[in-house]
Amino acid sequence: xxxxxxxxxxxxxxxxxxxxxxxxxxxxxxxxxxxxxxxxxxxxxxxxxxxxxxxxxxxxxxxxxxxxxxxxxxxxxxxxxxxxxxxxxxxxxxxxxxxxxxxxxxxxxxxxxxxxxxxxxxxxxxxxxxxxxxxxxxxxxxxxxxxxxxxxxxxxxxxxxxxxxxxxxxxxxxxxxxxxxxxxxxxxxxxxxxxxxxxxxxxxxxxxxxxxxxxxxxxxxxxxxxxxxxxxxxxxxxxxxxxxxxxxxxxxxxxxxxxxxxxxxxxxxxxxxxxxxxxxxxxxxxxxxxxxxxxxxxxxxxxxxxxxxxxxxxxxxxxxxxxxxxxxxxxxxxxxxxxxx
Numbered sequence: 001x002x003x004x005x006x007x008x009x010x011x012x013x014x015x016x017x018x019x020x021x022x023x024x025x026x027x028x029x030x031x032x033x034x035x036x037x038x039x040x041x042x043x044x045x046x047x048x049x050x051x052x053x054x055x056x057x058x059x060x061x062x063x064x065x066x067x068x069x070x071x072x073x074x075x076x077x078x079x080x081x082x083x084x085x086x087x088x089x090x091x092x093x094x095x096x097x098x099x100x101x102x103x104x105x106x107x108x109x110x111x112x113x114x115x116x117x118x119x120x121x122x123x124x125x126x127x128x129x130x131x132x133x134x135x136x137x138x139x140x141x142x143x144x145x146x147x148x149x150x151x152x153x154x155x156x157x158x159x160x161x162x163x164x165x166x167x168x169x170x171x172x173x174x175x176x177x178x179x180x181x182x183x184x185x186x187x188x189x190x191x192x193x194x195x196x197x198x199x200x201x202x203x204x205x206x207x208x209x210x211x212x213x214x215x216x217x218x219x220x221x222x223x224x225x226x227x228x229x230x231x232x233x234x235x236x237x238x239x240x241x242x243x244x245x246x247x248x249x250x251x252x253x254x255x256x257x258x259x260x261x262x263x264x265x266x267x268x269x270x271x272x273x274x275x276x277x278x279x280x281x282x283x284x285x286x287x288x289x290x291x292x293x294x295x296x297x298x299x300x301x302x303x304x305x306x307x308x309x310x311x312x313x314x315x316x317x318x319x320x321x322x323x324x325x326x327x328x329x330x331x332x333x334x335x336x337x338x339x340x341x
């Protein structure tokens with residue numbers, strides 16, 4: 001049995017830069033935690049940049065370890081509380097100075113480690129400060145990746161950031177990654193589905209952005225993967241994952257959705273199929289079998305010209321000359337004129 005694509009990526013052996021695009025319905029935090037645990041299990045050092053996650057909450061997932069270096073941009077990022085005490089390795093009080101407060105400490109720590117995994121829980125707080133500086137931060141971290149140094153970043157893809165240049169920062173970050181994972185929460189059956197089954201009418205719920213099963217990790221979620229390998233091959237695959245007793249498990253998507261890969265592929269083909277523009281017209285634009293045969297047997301002008309050339313060549317090979325006499329003069333008005341009656 002082939003190993004699922006998500007399982008291979010989480011092993012941190014084939015993809016140097018993993019970008020996880022999540023939404024408010026399904027967070028990327030469990031996958032980032034799993035990548036961190038696997039890195040520590042392989043005796044790698046862990047460098048973590050936290051912008052939206054409390055260091056205390058993060059540490060509870062790992063327990064006591066000396067191989068984790070945490071840059072805290074969550075506790076007091078703007079220095080409003082004058083916080084100096086922190087359980088993390090580095091407390092940032094000026095998040096606006098991305099180069100000196102965040103990037104330089106990251107570079108120093110990573111370059112000192114022979115084997116290292118860099119984790120970033122969210123880029124959105126940094127994008128709010130400067131999209132250009134944050135892109136340069138990600139670009140620099142991407143250049144630090146090697147066969148033994150890996151990078152994994154979480155990004156909220158449902159937050160649309162303004163742009164003046166017309167270039168989407170989301171697409172710019174996607175181009176840097178070697179593996180892109182787009183998370184999708186499982187669909188839940190609502191009272192609207194019951195109405196559809198009874199009436200055939202699909203009502204629209206204005207406030208359906210968050211559901212009761214959002215971030216319900218015990219029920220699982222879907223990960224749509226685009227994996228760009230070093231060989232140039234790009235793999236597209238959808239896997240499922242579920243968290244049981246604090247442990248993330250990778251499973252097949254059909255195990256969670258109940259839809260096989262073949263059925264899902266056929267559904268996607270039906271969705272992608274272009275509608276027939278002649279389907280609902282009051283007149284018929286399609287051809288019957290008889291009309292189609294007549295069309296195929298029609299001799300076009302250029303084909304006639306080709307036939308004349310062939311006939312001309314045949315005439316040059318053997319030619320019969322006929323010289324009619326007076327008795328052979330055929331009159332269309334009197335076809336019996338040649339008869340002597």
